[in-house]
Amino acid sequence: MTAITKKVEQKLLGLNGDEAVARAIKQCNVDFVAAFPITPQTIIVERFSEYVANGEVDTAFVCVESEHSALSACVGAAAVGARAFTATASQGLALMHEIVYIASSLRLPIVMAIVNRALSGPINIHCDHHDSMAERDACWIQFYCEDAQEAYDTTIQAFRIAEHPDILLPVMYMMDAFLISHTMQNVWVLPDEVVKEFVGYRKIPEVEIPFYGKVPFAMRPNVPLTLGPLDLFDYYYEHKMQQQAAMERAPDIIKKVHDEYAEISGRRYGDGMIVPYKVEDADIVLMCIGSTAGTARVAADLARQEGVKVGVLRIRSYRPFPAHQVRELLKGVKVVGVLDRCGPYGAIGGPLYVETCATLYHAKERPLLVDFIYGLGGRDMSVQDLRGIIAELVDVMRTESPEPTLRFRGVRE
Amino acid sequence: MSELKGWKEIPIAGIPFKPGTEYKTGSWRTFKPVLDDSKCVRCLLCFVYCPEGCITWNETENRVVIDYDFCKGCGICAAECPRQAIEMVLEAA
Numbered sequence: 245m246t247a248i249t250k251k252v253e254q255k256l257l258g259l260n261g262d263e264a265v266a267r268a269i270k271q272c273n274v275d276f277v278a279a280f281p282i283t284p285q286t287i288i289v290e291r292f293s294e295y296v297a298n299g300e301v302d303t304a305f306v307c308v309e310s311e312h313s314a315l316s317a318c319v320g321a322a323a324v325g326a327r328a329f330t331a332t333a334s335q336g337l338a339l340m341h342e343i344v345y346i347a348s349s350l351r352l353p354i355v356m357a358i359v360n361r362a363l364s365g366p367i368n369i370h371c372d373h374h375d376s377m378a379e380r381d382a383c384w385i386q387f388y389c390e391d392a393q394e395a396y397d398t399t400i401q402a403f404r405i406a407e408h409p410d411i412l413l414p415v416m417y418m419m420d421a422f423l424i425s426h427t428m429q430n431v432w433v434l435p436d437e438v439v440k441e442f443v444g445y446r447k448i449p450e451v452e453i454p455f456y457g458k459v460p461f462a463m464r465p466n467v468p469l470t471l472g473p474l475d476l477f478d479y480y481y482e483h484k485m486q487q488q489a490a491m492e493r494a495p496d497i498i499k500k501v502h503d504e505y506a507e508i509s510g511r512r513y514g515d516g517m518i519v520p521y522k523v524e525d526a527d528i529v530l531m532c533i534g535s536t537a538g539t540a541r542v543a544a545d546l547a548r549q550e551g552v553k554v555g556v557l558r559i560r561s562y563r564p565f566p567a568h569q570v571r572e573l574l575k576g577v578k579v580v581g582v583l584d585r586c587g588p589y590g591a592i593g594g595p596l597y598v599e600t601c602a603t604l605y606h607a608k609e610r611p612l613l614v615d616f617i618y619g620l621g622g623r624d625m626s627v628q629d630l631r632g633i634i635a636e637l638v639d640v641m642r643t644e645s646p647e648p649t650l651r652f653r654g655v656r657e
Numbered sequence: 658m659s660e661l662k663g664w665k666e667i668p669i670a671g672i673p674f675k676p677g678t679e680y681k682t683g684s685w686r687t688f689k690p691v692l693d694d695s696k697c698v699r700c701l702l703c704f705v706y707c708p709e710g711c712i713t714w715n716e717t718e719n720r721v722v723i724d725y726d727f728c729k730g731c732g733i734c735a736a737e738c739p740r741q742a743i744e745m746v747l748e749a750a
Contacts, residue, residue: 351670412669451668455675470677471670482664483671489664 252508254432261392261424262287264431265331265357268399270295271439275326275446278306278317282336283369284421285359289331311336315343315354322352323471325462327403327446330354333421334361334375341379347414348383348487350471351461353406353446354414356384357399360534360585361421362621370622371421373534373586377595379416383487385494386563387417388533390513392429395419397511400439404501409449410493412461420535421622438508494564517566519558522548523573526555528637529611531600532583533559536618536625540583543630554634559596567603574604577611579641581633585619593617593650612646618653629654682709686730688745694720696742703734703743 259267266288269277277296279289296305304321308314311332318328332340337358347354358376362368376386385405389395395417402415419425434442451461451469459467475483495517502516513519521541523529528547530540537558544554557573557580559566574580584594591598593615604610616633619625633653640646668674692703703721704712711728712721723734735743 349671451670451672453668453672453674453676455679461670461672468676468678470673473671473673473677475671478661479667479671482662482667483669485664486667486669 251510252434252438254434254509257431257433258428259392259396259431259433260287260426260428261389261395261419262359262426263291264392264396265399265419266291266295267433268396268439269329270301271434271436272329272400272403272443273327273440273445274301274303274329276304276306276318276321276328277330278308278314278321278328279330280308280311280314280332280336282311282333284361284425285331285333285336285357287425288357288359311339312343315340315347315356318354318356319343319347319350319352322347322354323350323463325446325448325460327407328352328354329356331357331359333359334363334369337375337379338363344379344382344384346472349483351412351487351490352414353403353412355399355402355406356414356416357395358416358418359421359425360418368621369421371423371535371585372620372622373418373584373595376416376418377586380563380595383413383491384563385411385413385415385491385498385561387415387561388559389417389419389424390519390535390537390558392419392424392427393431393511394513395424396431396433397505397509397513400434400443401501401505403443403446405494405498407446408497408501409447411490411497412449413487413490413494418534423535432509432511434509442505442508491564495561495566498561498564513560514558515569517561517564518569518573519560520573521556521558523555523557523577525553527553527578527641528634529555529557529574529577529580530583530630530633531557531559531580531596533562533596534585536583536585539625539627540630543627543634546627546631547634552634552638565599565603570600570603571607574607574611575609579637579646580611580613581637582613582615583625583633584615584617587617587620588615588650597650612640612644613649614640614646615650616653617651623654625654681726683724683726683728686725686728686748688730688732689725689748690723690728690730690732690734690743691746692721692723693742693744696740697721698740698742700739702737702739706733706737708733
């Protein structure tokens with residue numbers, strides 16, 4: 245987070261990531277919330293149901309019997325034009341899986357908070373990115389937040405991005421389990437009316453239907469639309485192409501909404517897509533997503549005190565992936581250590597490594613690339629661990645050999 | 658089928674060019690429910706059970722109306738009617 249001059253008077257509150265999300269949702273004119281509690285997302289649902297019970301929000305809140313139902317209910321609500329929100333983690337997201345694809349293909353701007361938790365089995369409630377990486381290709385916009393403040397800010401931006409008439413794709417944004425979700429932090433909170441004005445009410449875009457002409461893109465009894473019909477080899481591909489086109493338009497809108505939000509809040513996360521730290525003159529860059537970025541910056545600064553030029557590149561928007569910026573920012577960098585909090589299982593590396601490899605393939609000058617799998621099931625990633633990784637990358641730079649390119653950090657032999 | 662259109666020309670989200678209400682699925686029917694108004698006690702159980710929303714209450718005429726444009730002739734209304742006021746009649750060939 246880069247602070248610029250604050251334009252709006254804000255309150256500083258002690259909130260954990262889950263509470264920060266619940267508070268942001270309270271301010272966002274959300275019409276409909278359906279959610280099922282699952283550790284470590286539970287506090288979001290608990291806090292929000294308190295707001296509902298206290299009459300602090302006019303949101304319709306539905307307690308459902310599963311996550312599959314939670315997202316299905318949001319699909320229904322969003323289809324009639326409501327602003328819908330849900331939140332889940334791990335097994336809950338896995339259970340939602342088929343509806344995750346349906347929500348994006350029906351072009352419903354649902355916003356969903358994910359607290360990244362390991363997938364079973366063995367059963368584990370702590371942080372890694374297996375759950376949301378499994379939904380990587382579902383055509384949802386995916387943000388990975390670094391701390392509770394960013395989770396708060398991203399919630400507010402997410403509705404504007406998802407509901408933009410040029411996008412109309414759902415947004416999921418991630419917080420690391422416990423490291424963000426349950427860690428109390430100083431969070432700057434905007435006044436209610438400022439957030440309400442920023443997000444506004446959900447506007448229903450128009451859609452051109454040959455039978456009617458232009459009609460609102462929402463289920464209305466007087467203008468019946470059919471949503472989710474059978475779509476075979478003659479048109480399915482065209483509808484998928486429309487999703488791809490919306491995803492291609494997303495970076496500009498993500499950056500624009502991020503800029504507008506920075507104007508009122510004074511907070512920036514790089515350009516909204518990617519957050520570089522001391523990358524310009526770096527020989528070695530640590531690439532990561534989520535809460536590890538903060539630890540990596542500390543390790544980079546310590547390395548710089550010893551004369552090793554280390555930078556950190558955090559991917560905020562994983563979908564759409566900021567490939568162009570990655571290529572530009574890594575120009576002149578000698579070695580890149582990619583940090584993956586997700587297993588590779590038969591691939592050449594974790595998902596961020598594979599993405600980065602493919603991104604750099606077309607670059608004229610490519611840095612040496614090493615993948616470090618870390619932190620599975622909540623295994624700690626300390627400054628000391630990252631200093632060890634930097635030492636290995638210094639070796640890679642000296643020997644000019646990245647082998648082995650896939651390394652497992654913090655696992656016992 | 659008319660000429661296939663490109664992805665920039667069609668509605669998003671897989672919305673068909675005309676709504677489902679324009680396809681008269683009543684033509685799928687083999688047996689047609691016929692209601693005898695003199696036996697009907699207006700309990701509206703048929704309305705509750707109809708899976709297609711084809712049975713409505715006409716308040717001005719004080720009678721139950723079946724929409725044959727969409728009724729597929731499943732026969733649930735006839736089976737549920739406590740007064741046997743609905744008879745399933747074979748459609749003319």
